[in-house]
Amino acid sequence: MMKIQCGECGRSFDVDGEHSLIDKGLYLTPRMWGYYGGFTDNNPWEEVRDREEINLCHDCCLRLMRAFPSIARAMGEGGHHPCSTDEPCCEFAWRCGEAPDGKDINVEIAALDKESNKIKWVPLNG
Numbered sequence: 870m871m872k873i874q875c876g877e878c879g880r881s882f883d884v885d886g887e888h889s890l891i892d893k894g895l896y897l898t899p900r901m902w903g904y905y906g907g908f909t910d911n912n913p914w915e916e917v918r919d920r921e922e923i924n925l926c927h928d929c930c931l932r933l934m935r936a937f938p939s940i941a942r943a944m945g946e947g948g949h950h951p952c953s954t955d956e957p958c959c960e961f962a963w964r965c966g967e968a969p970d971g972k973d974i975n976v977e978i979a980a981l982d983k984e985s986n987k988i989k990w991v992p993l994n995g
């Protein structure tokens with residue numbers, strides 16, 4: 870078991886499995902940070918390329934997505950690793966299970982229930 874530190878809050882997370890990245894996190898590589906004429910135009914490319922990747926934990930991803938809804942929209946609804954909990958961990962969660970007939974996969978995404986003001990599971994195509 871190895872640990873990866875969130876590049877924003879600094880908390881460490883146990884990681885294992887095929888990718889060794891933080892569950893429900895985000896992995897950002899220097900390659901996606903800029904372009905000629907862009908925000909990071911003056912950074913020497915060799916230096917940018919050699920910077921460390923940034924891993925963000927679930928909670929820091931929430932801060933990013935809530936601060937910049939355009940990024941959240943680009944990532945898509947119900948985008949992150951499936952939840953196995955009765956209540957969604959956040960508004961970006963999804964889960965799947967067996968449909969009542971036992972055949973089809975029943976995908977549910979998290980959505981805000983305006984009546985209770987809580988996040989609940991709703992069928993993806995419902």
Ligand SMILES: [Zn+2]
Pocket residue numbers: 875876877878879880925926927928929930
């Ligand atoms: Zn974090």
Ligand SMILES: [Zn+2]
Pocket residue numbers: 893927949957958959960961962
């Ligand atoms: Zn979540």
